[in-house]
Structures are given as structure tokens and as C-alpha cells.
Amino acid sequence: MTTAVTDALPRDRALRRAFSVYPTGVVALAAVVDDRAVGMAVNSFTSISLEPALVAVSAARTSKTWPVLRAVPELGMSVLAAHHEPLSRSLSAREGDRFGGHAWHRTDGGAVLVADAALWLTCRLHSTFDGGDHEIALYEIQDVTLFDDVEPLVFHQSRYRAISPAAGV
Incomplete structure (x- = not known):
């Protein structure tokens, strides 16, 4: 069955629905600020360059956490990781304890890395760009820790999903 986004939907809802077709991972951006962990979840994360090592994220201009x-x-x-759905929801909340008692590690530079994640990157801001109602930020990677055996959390069509092997594999 095929479903088409119709002209009856407001443009912003139609675009949100259209963009949801592209599955993404979920990334926690976090640091210690004033002796407490501050974080937010984003799914607008992508690799940009190997030399220099750069990744990009984008955050809504309406976010109160992003400027911090x-x-x-x-x-x-x-x-x-796939089991981090509750943490992702907490990190997306506007108020309350976003880490909800979930374990994390602090680097000497104040970066916060979530325990049991699929990948840790420690980064420094490289540059920012206007992205309409979002700000696009390029970050230079300082350190990488990969956990090959951890399945990532996937967000697709406004729902959390799991990755499974293709049939016949």
C-alpha cells in the first residue's frame, strides 16, 4: 500500500512526515555545566570529513539547552544504544532530570559520555552556520571510542525501531 502526503496537510507537518521516512540514529549531546550534566537528544547528526575529523549536528533555535x-x-x-529509548525521551524533555539516573562518564574537559552507548565522541566546536529555524554546528572530533557489540537506537517515522539482519543473511 502506498500513502501520499497530500496538500491537505500544512506544509510543516507534511515536511516533518516526509523527513521521518529517513531512519536516523539518536545522539546524546552532553557536558557538565555548573557541576551538573546538561544534555539533549538529536537525530540530526552526520559525518562530514575525515581530515580534519568533523561531524555535524543541528539544533532548533527555540532550544533552551542548545545555547548552553x-x-x-x-x-x-x-x-x-537500542535500550536507551527511555533516556532518549528524557533527553528530549523540556524539563526535569534529563539523565534520569542513567550512568554517564565525565572527561577531564567536561564532556559527558553516556554509559553503554554504541559510540562516544569527544568534540570541540569548529564552526556554526545558519540553517533556517535550526543552527548547524560542525564539531572537530578529539577522541573516539567505539563499542562494536552495541546495537544503536534507530528513529524512523516518528518511532523508535530496532535493526535486524536482512532476510537470508
């Missing part, structure tokens, strides 16, 4: 994280000298990026 953009200002830190060192930012942790954790690719969340």
Missing part, C-alpha cells in the same frame, strides 16, 4: 551546550569547551556525543 554550544558554549562549552568540550562536548560529549554518545550514539545511543
Whole structure:
């Protein structure tokens, strides 16, 4: 069955629905600020360059957390694991304890890395760009820790999903 996005939907809802067709991982951006962990979840994360080692994220201009994280000298990026759905929801909340007692590690530079994640990146801000209602930020990777045996959390069509092997594999 095929479903078409119709002209009856407002443009912003139609675009949100259209963009949801592309599955993404979920990344926790986090750092220690004023002796407490501050974080947010994003699914707008992509590799940009190997030399220099750069990744990009984008954050809504309406976010109250993003300006705080953009200002830190060192930012942790954790690719969340399949079992991190509750943490992803907490990190996306506007209020409350976003880490909800979930374990994390602090680097010497103040980056926060989520325990049991699929990937840890410790990064420093490289540059920012206008992205309409979002700000696009390029980060230079300082350190990488990969956990090959951890399945990532996937967000697709506004739902959390699991990755499974293709049939016949």
C-alpha cells in the first residue's frame, strides 16, 4: 500500500512526515555545566570529513539547552544504544532530570559520555552556520571510542525501531 502526503496537510507537518521516512540514529549531546550534566537528544547528526575529523549536528533555535551546550569547551556525543529509548525521551524533555539516573562518564574537559552507548565522541566546536529555524554546528572530533557489540537506537517515522539482519543473511 502506498500513502501520499497530500496538500491537505500544512506544509510543516507534511515536511516533518516526509523527513521521518529517513531512519536516523539518536545522539546524546552532553557536558557538565555548573557541576551538573546538561544534555539533549538529536537525530540530526552526520559525518562530514575525515581530515580534519568533523561531524555535524543541528539544533532548533527555540532550544533552551542548545545555547548552553554550544558554549562549552568540550562536548560529549554518545550514539545511543537500542535500550536507551527511555533516556532518549528524557533527553528530549523540556524539563526535569534529563539523565534520569542513567550512568554517564565525565572527561577531564567536561564532556559527558553516556554509559553503554554504541559510540562516544569527544568534540570541540569548529564552526556554526545558519540553517533556517535550526543552527548547524560542525564539531572537530578529539577522541573516539567505539563499542562494536552495541546495537544503536534507530528513529524512523516518528518511532523508535530496532535493526535486524536482512532476510537470508
